[in-house]
Amino acid sequence: MEDDLDYVLDDQIGFLLRLASQRHSVIFQKNVVGKLTATQFATLMRISEHGEVSQNHLGRLAAMDVATIKGVVDRLKAKGLVQTRANPRDKRRMSISLSDAGHQIIGDLKRAGHEISALTLAPLSADESQTLVSLLKKIS
Template identity: 30%
Template sequence: MDKKNKHQIEEVDRLKVLSESLGEDVDLHAVAVATNLYRAAQSLRIVMERDVLSAHKLSWTAFSLLYDVWVWGQRETKELAVSSGVTTATISTITNTLERKGLCKRSADPRDRRRVSISLTEKGEQVIKELYPKFHQGEKKLVHSMEVSEQERLAEQLRYMIQNINNV
């Protein structure tokens, strides 16, 4: 038995022991999905921040904000918060940092000054265009051993999971 399979069996056995000690029935399949989804996301984030984003001193969330604005155009802070899974206060803090770097700018809605939109500056567009090809290499590395049909199915399943979480 290889080391990977041995670890999986040990993990399942340990979870069974823990669930029995809690006196509850633990859905090991749900645990495996959630745990591995978290690990994959964290691994991707760590590698991308270290290998790609650090050159511009950007966090994952800052890059996500720049990426969303690049793809979708000017966005309201509320939309960016939902897209990134953070609060509007976090978006405001990140926007402050990105504005200081000259990568984005804010504009208030003249009819309702509480509605603030973020857009890229020329420099911000230049940075995202420089970063994205490198970032995309990491995305491809993440799924390189999967067939296209498997990638499509996984993407569909992940969208379904996001809907499940948002509907709770």
């Protein structure tokens, strides 16, 4: 039995977002400094923006659940890019900040991030790029 509804996969937002995400991932992996994952990159950027933060707050800032952010922080700590310490106000919480090595690479990471965004958006005009980013923020 043939369905009466037209459904063209190439016109579906989920499919198109996945394709765009895959394209961006390839660009990211070719251009990121220090061979970081996207989640590690986002975590470092959030720490850079906010300074010392609790692990729970960092997870919310970077849009990651508790288990994921813990693993990301552990891997960044093993790379020497972040440091942790017990929160002075609440010993049950960990405070996370950039290490000296983390501070040293932030400028390179930001430059790479701008380049990655530019390469991802290269097929679009400046106005289209601005519109796309604005619309993605609206549905995120």
